[in-house]
Amino acid sequence: MTKKYYITTPIYYVNGAPHLGHAYTSVAADVLARWHRLSGDEVFFLTGTDEHGQKVEAAARTAGLAPQAFTDRVAADFKDMTRRMNISNDDFIRTTEPRHKAAAQALWRRLAAAGMIYLGAYEGFYSVRDEAFYDEDELTTRPDGTRIATATGAPVEWVVEPSYFFKLSAFQDRLLAFYEENPGFIAPVAKRNEILSFVRGGLKDLSISRTSFTWGIEVPDDPAHVMYVWLDALVNYLTATGYPDAQAPRAAFWPASLHLVGKEIIRFHAVYWPAFLMAAGLPLPGGVFSHGWWTVEGEKMSKSTGNFIDIRPLVDEFGLDVMRFFLLREVPFGNDGDFSRKNLIARTNAELANGLGNLGQRTLSFIAKNAGGVVPARGDLHDVDRALLNMAGLLPARMTAAMDRLAFHEALEEVWKLIRAADGYIDQQAPWSLRKTDTGRMASVLHTLVSVLRVIAILLQPFMPDAMAALLDQLGVAADARFFASLGANVVEGTILPAPVGIFPRFVDAA
Ligand code: ME8
Numbered sequence: 151m152t153k154k155y156y157i158t159t160p161i162y163y164v165n166g167a168p169h170l171g172h173a174y175t176s177v178a179a180d181v182l183a184r185w186h187r188l189s190g191d192e193v194f195f196l197t198g199t200d201e202h203g204q205k206v207e208a209a210a211r212t213a214g215l216a217p218q219a220f221t222d223r224v225a226a227d228f229k230d231m232t233r234r235m236n237i238s239n240d241d242f243i244r245t246t247e248p249r250h251k252a253a254a255q256a257l258w259r260r261l262a263a264a265g266m267i268y269l270g271a272y273e274g275f276y277s278v279r280d281e282a283f284y285d286e287d288e289l290t291t292r293p294d295g296t297r298i299a300t301a302t303g304a305p306v307e308w309v310v311e312p313s314y315f316f317k318l319s320a321f322q323d324r325l326l327a328f329y330e331e332n333p334g335f336i337a338p339v340a341k342r343n344e345i346l347s348f349v350r351g352g353l354k355d356l357s358i359s360r361t362s363f364t365w366g367i368e369v370p371d372d373p374a375h376v377m378y379v380w381l382d383a384l385v386n387y388l389t390a391t392g393y394p395d396a397q398a399p400r401a402a403f404w405p406a407s408l409h410l411v412g413k414e415i416i417r418f419h420a421v422y423w424p425a426f427l428m429a430a431g432l433p434l435p436g437g438v439f440s441h442g443w444w445t446v447e448g449e450k451m452s453k454s455t456g457n458f459i460d461i462r463p464l465v466d467e468f469g470l471d472v473m474r475f476f477l478l479r480e481v482p483f484g485n486d487g488d489f490s491r492k493n494l495i496a497r498t499n500a501e502l503a504n505g506l507g508n509l510g511q512r513t514l515s516f517i518a519k520n521a522g523g524v525v526p527a528r529g530d531l532h533d534v535d536r537a538l539l540n541m542a543g544l545l546p547a548r549m550t551a552a553m554d555r556l557a558f559h560e561a562l563e564e565v566w567k568l569i570r571a572a573d574g575y576i577d578q579q580a581p582w583s584l585r586k587t588d589t590g591r592m593a594s595v596l597h598t599l600v601s602v603l604r605v606i607a608i609l610l611q612p613f614m615p616d617a618m619a620a621l622l623d624q625l626g627v628a629a630d631a632r633f634f635a636s637l638g639a640n641v642v643e644g645t646i647l648p649a650p651v652g653i654f655p656r657f658v659d660a661a
Contacts, residue, residue, distance in 0.1 A: 153192065159410055162198075163199075169459055181474075198228075198242050198390075276307055279302070280414075285354075326350065336437070348421065468494065480493060498654070516581060521593060529597070542605040607625060626647045
């Protein structure tokens with residue numbers, strides 16, 4: 151039976167344009183979605199936009215637009231980024247859609263019916279930038295007397311208003327038991343520990359409605375309240391499966407396999423969300439993975455310094471797959487990283503242009519010139535050939551082990567070990583010399599290289615879909631033989647190969 155795999159990105163706030171950070175999460179989720187599709191899983195991949203709340207309402211006001219007109223515009227920009235990054239999402243959810251309002255209200259009713267919601271009054275700190283409530287002990291007082299959230303540096307304001315509360319305090323023990331039974335639920339481990347100590351420290355009931363503004367989903371039966379934007383937002387993951395319709399075509403995708411998020415929103419996904427689901431009697435997702443943050447040329451991307459970088463001009467300049475590769479190769483997933491042009495150029499020149507690109511080009515142009523432009527005959531294999539082919543044979547398992555841990559950089563390092571070995575093999579076997587002395591042996595060496603390139607190109611498809619499609623075309627691999635299930639097959643001797651063209655350019659740093 152095929153396995154179902156449901157992966158999500160956060161839904162991004164439409165208070166500003168998409169930037170490198172959003173593209174990063176979307177690319178990572180896309181690589182996983184493509185990886186699972188090629189493995190034969192039935193995949194549902196969701197991304198989208200978070201369009202309600204005070205922060206978005208304020209951004210619309212600043213832009214001089216009505217909230218819906220404003221969110222329509224920014225959501226279109228996120229859709230454009232998604233398309234430009236070649237993200238293979240199966241759905242794009244916007245929280246202003248009727249299907250989502252219906253789902254959020256249905257969940258609210260279910261929580262209310264279970265006795266998990268009560269009316270009270272909230273008196274405390276709120277950060278609009280983080281759309282989060284904070285306790286006094288989570289704040290720092292600045293020299294000028296204003297207070298900010300210690301974790302994020304976001305300003306807070308004092309709020310007093312009627313509010314509905316969710317009985318989060320009742321879930322401390324159940325959550326701790328759940329984390330204990332599902333040690334892989336929160337990753338990486340440092341985040342798991344952070345969440346464990348937060349929950350062990352005690353949970354207070356959570357304010358889940360607001361009355362001081364109107365840009366949100368109405369609370370059922372009490373239109374003076376709109377839902378707290380995080381309750382609204384988290385439900386998106388259910389909405390897309392057709393919730394509350396248990397017969398919806400995608401209903402069977404719940405529970406999600408993995409929520410991929412940035413490290414600043416782990417608490418919402420690993421504490422509040424499972425508690426809401428437990429309270430509603432719904433199954434919990436398979437896991438939440440939080441990745442690190444990118445800075446740009448050593449600086450935090452921030453609205454105040456205006457150094458948010460849009461990835462799209464970089465894609466135009468360097469190429470889509472170069473950017474996709476770099477984001478996942480440069481920084482161990484889970485860690486913070488710094489984006490610099492210098493590193494982008496250095497790494498992609500070394501590993502794409504001079505590494506994989508050169509290996510492909512060297513092999514294929516030699517075949518075009520000296521071996522009739524067809525996949526050469528295998529002949530008798532020598533130990534060196536077998537050693538390289540064995541290494542290629544082990545690659546799928548090695549990569550899978552890394553991919554299962556979301557260690558993208560390690561999965562890629564496994565590929566590059568093989569590329570370096572193949573480079574050494576060409577130098578040592580010197581097909582250009584064999585051409586004069588032993589054309590049978592030359593054919594075997596070239597056959598071995600084409601076999602190895604085929605495995606590499608198939609396995610790298612999730613990271614660089616277009617570039618690897620081009621390489622597989624040049625290797626004469628049929629379109630229906632590019633799945634992981636096809637890895638055990640081999641290149642077919644005598645297949646006519648198209649004229650080889652380089653797939654990765656070499657960059658010169660003008661700076
Ligand atoms: O938090 N580096 O939306 P958001 C890496 N709407 N990733 C980054 C990043 C950076 N510098 N900046 C942003 C929200 N991200 C909520 C989510 S989900 C139910 C609701 C990525 O627009 C990262 O994935 O602030 C982060 O978690 C997300 O964008 C935050 O996007």
